[in-house]
Amino acid sequence: MDLNLRNAIxxxxxxxxxxxxxxxxxxxxxxxxxxxxxxxxVLFEVLWENSPKSEKEEILTTLENSLK
Known part of the structure; x- marks a missing residue:
């Protein structure tokens, strides 16, 4: 059985x-x-792949600030 977890999610x-x-x-x-x-x-991957550059930069800024 070949289960693709990404596709299932x-x-x-x-x-x-x-x-x-x-x-x-x-x-x-x-x-x-x-x-x-x-x-x-997988949800983050979908978000990332469908976000324009400006939103990606905002996500990265939020992550960077949250991980300090």
Whole structure:
């Protein structure tokens, strides 16, 4: 069986409303479970790939400042 985790995660959230996406993200963060990290990573990948350069710079600034 060849399971593509990235495609499965995208399939699970495709068509979700903003509220549903926020609930998914918040549930993953609040649970603190390591098994949720791949899902958050895929969502971050989608965000990154679909953001213009100015938003990428804002994301990087936020990450840099949050990790100090």
């Amino acid at each position: 995208i399939s699970n959230v495709s068509g979700n409303s903003q509220e549903e996406l926020e609930a998914t993200i918040m549930d993953a963060i609040k649970s603190g479970e390591e098994k949720m990290l791949p899902g958050l990573g």
